[in-house]
Amino acid sequence: MARRVVVQKYGGSSVADVEKIKSVAKRVVATREQGFDVVVVVSAMGKTTDELLARAKLISPSPSRRELDMLLSCGERVSMALLTMAIQELGHEAVSLTGSQAGILTNARHSGARIIDVRPFRVEDELDDGKIVIVAGFQGVSYKREVTTLGRGGSDTTAVALAGALGAEYCEICSDVDGVYSADPRIVDAATLLKAISHEELLELTSHGAKVLHAESVEFARRSGVALWARATNGDGEGTRVDKPEGVDSEHPITGVTGVRNLVRLRARVTQSMDHMLSVAADASLPVLHLDADHEIADLWFSPTDVPDWSKVREKLMGQVEIEEACGAVSIVGDFFGRNAAKLARARSVAAGIGIRIKAMATSPLRATLFCAEADVDALTRALHRAFREE
Amino acid sequence: MARRVVVQKYGGSSVADVEKIKSVAKRVVATREQGFDVVVVVSAMGKTTDELLARAKLISPSPSRRELDMLLSCGERVSMALLTMAIQELGHEAVSLTGSQAGILTNARHSGARIIDVRPFRVEDELDDGKIVIVAGFQGVSYKREVTTLGRGGSDTTAVALAGALGAEYCEICSDVDGVYSADPRIVDAATLLKAISHEELLELTSHGAKVLHAESVEFARRSGVALWARATNGDGEGTRVDKPEGVDSEHPITGVTGVRNLVRLRARVTQSMDHMLSVAADASLPVLHLDADHEIADLWFSPTDVPDWSKVREKLMGQVEIEEACGAVSIVGDFFGRNAAKLARARSVAAGIGIRIKAMATSPLRATLFCAEADVDALTRALHRAFREE
Secondary structure, eight states, X not given: OOOOEEEEEEOGGGGSSHHHHHHHHHHHHHHHHTTOEEEEEEOOXXXXXXXXXXXXXXXXXXXXXXXXXXXXXXXXXXXXXHHHHHHHHTTOOEEXXXXXXXXXXXXXXXXXOOEEEEOOHHHHHHHHTTOEEEEETTEEEETTSOEEEOOTTHHHHHHHHHHHHHTOSEEEEEXXXXXXXXXXXXXXXXXXXXXXXXXXXXXXXHHTTOOSSOHHHHHHHHHHTOXXXXXXXXXXXXXXXXXXXXXXXXXXXXXXXXXXXXXXXXXXXXXXXXXXXXXXXXXXXXXXXXEEEOSSEEEEEEOGGGOTTHHHXXXXXXXXXXXXXXXXXXXXXXXXXXXXXXXXXXXXXXXXXXXXXXXXXXXXXXXXXXXXXXXXXHHHHHHHHHHHTOO | OOOOEEEEEEOGGGGSSHHHHHHHHHHHHHHHHTTOEEEEEEOOSTTHHHHHHHHHHHHOSSOOHHHHHHHHHHXXXXXXXXXXXXXXXXXXOEEEEOTTTTTEEEOSOTTSOOEEEEOOHHHXXXXXXXXXXXXETTEEEETTSOEEEOOTTHHHXXXXXXXXXXXXXXXXXXXXXXXXXXXXXXXXXXXXXXXXEEHHHHHHHHHTTOOSSOHHHHHHHHHHTOOEEEXXXXXXXXXXXXEOGGGOOOOSSOOEEEEEEEEEEEEEETTTTHHHHHHHHHHTTOOEEEEEEOSSEEEEEEOGGXXXXXXXXXXXXXXXXEEEEEEEEEEEEOTTGGGOHHHHHHHHHHHHHTTOOOOEEEEETTEEEEEEEGGGHHHHHHHHHHHHTOO
């Protein structure tokens, strides 16, 4: 009989304390009792990763990335062992596996590794033995046999990559939000839950600030064709289906609006310091949000929260590269939005109408991004949502 | 040039917070600057292990031992990564290694594994590269490639076993006590620091309650001939040297007195339930402190704190085996004490003189142990120290 596998991923807030872990255990067991083989990917409990990171910063302003990975990978191992115990306590067989044991192979780039292969032989063996398998998210092992971490949100990627490698029927990303919204409901009152969204549009949303799923995981799902759901851990809503574009009905001219804060703009002279800027950025694996250059000036936008040793990188840039901090960006995502000059013009005039200065603008076929001051992000998000989605 | 290696082990109280980790880093660097290759073994920060264990107990009264190992092994990994960062911050090259990476191979007995081999090739490579090597204590990897833990105090064993395999000049066990005392100074005011003690006597002390070093580590040191020191992390005392008997001068008739609380006595009928008792004990890897049997009754003494699933083991024994909890024992250690009938008689009369009922007595050549109620342990320790050591 063919195996019917479901992969579920539970985020940090879903396993934040012992009671929540017990309730996740019940949800896992319920899926198992529907006849599925269940693989569960867990994040670290609540704020564990932040707490570990804060301790590291007290010791060293820019700790070595290898040691950071050693440190941070422990967070998921704690929650995975506790969840496994909770499932065993419900009378089901379960086993926990580290990223390495689950066959998550990555490149050697510490604190931001990419999954290069998934070899889930041990996972399959344990499923064959009738066990529920709990895997530590966010981590893998490099070909050098070193512990690596995948960067923020990496547990989503672990889940989707495993789902692809196991030929899962579907992959659920469970968190404290009940799906993907047209904007962050904490910022925009009129934000609505999307029933479905295409991989491409979700990729644009998550790459530009939406936190419900990690961008890389959406890309993995797109490439592997895994059916993906974003759902609440507690609650019986259907959540949001992530699907091929033809599976997504759109009643709205745009899909959503998303904002991102704490951006930095690096500005270099093309003929003098651009090479230096790019080489420092490359060494630091600095995750480029957007780069644009004309014949004179090159601007590179990125989020320093994803750069563990930003203070050290900053020093290398100082003097040669102009650094502007406390920037932000708001993106509008929707089919061919970025190709529609009339809509782009309207977006600019919406910003001007509420007195917000746009520092730069960038587009892709599915998106337009307006860069602004960090302090303007929420107001601009609300204004653009009102103009394009609530009409 | 031959390598001159020193192994240092720092206990949980020595790395309890970020400031203490920084001060350990300075101590490590000072040793490095004396020209030694330094390997450091660390325990989990402060009460981390107890906190993780408490969380597990909230989820399951008797969690699976494999999952416990997955959980508890994280404690040392956190402190090892933080200490490595602190040393790097002082401008020295350092690298952290898990038990598995450091080549600590164990049997497959979870939550109480024994080291079966040490293959420190990676440690040697990193030392050759000029690095200070920080190893997670208390853990290893089984031949099944599973994470195992060595049981309480296992970090001492990691340190001594590594020191043996690396041919270290000496191994320092650093803690918040400045060496081995003739009795616990918190209980006995007149307790004095020992300058030296033989492996055999220290083994008897640590097996019967003295917490300064873990018994198994002393046995490793005895077999490998590693020079061992028990020292305070802070302070410039010489500490206690652990040496061959001929290297130890004794000005006292006994070396020390030690007490242990929270013992359980299992009592079985030899012809009816003794086999059952021993088979349950064997399955649970129950660490036998003492067993004695005549033709009718068999008594087995052990400490349930070393048995993670004691409540489950207890159930299997109930009905067939008499279980007496809240027992304790006080041991007197000194050359041939256990063979000296006059001294044994005097020990009994000391107990009787303060109205303490002795439940049982047991001896080895170097030791006599008096079993009593848990509540009597401190008073008996004081009385025996006074009678034999303060005379």
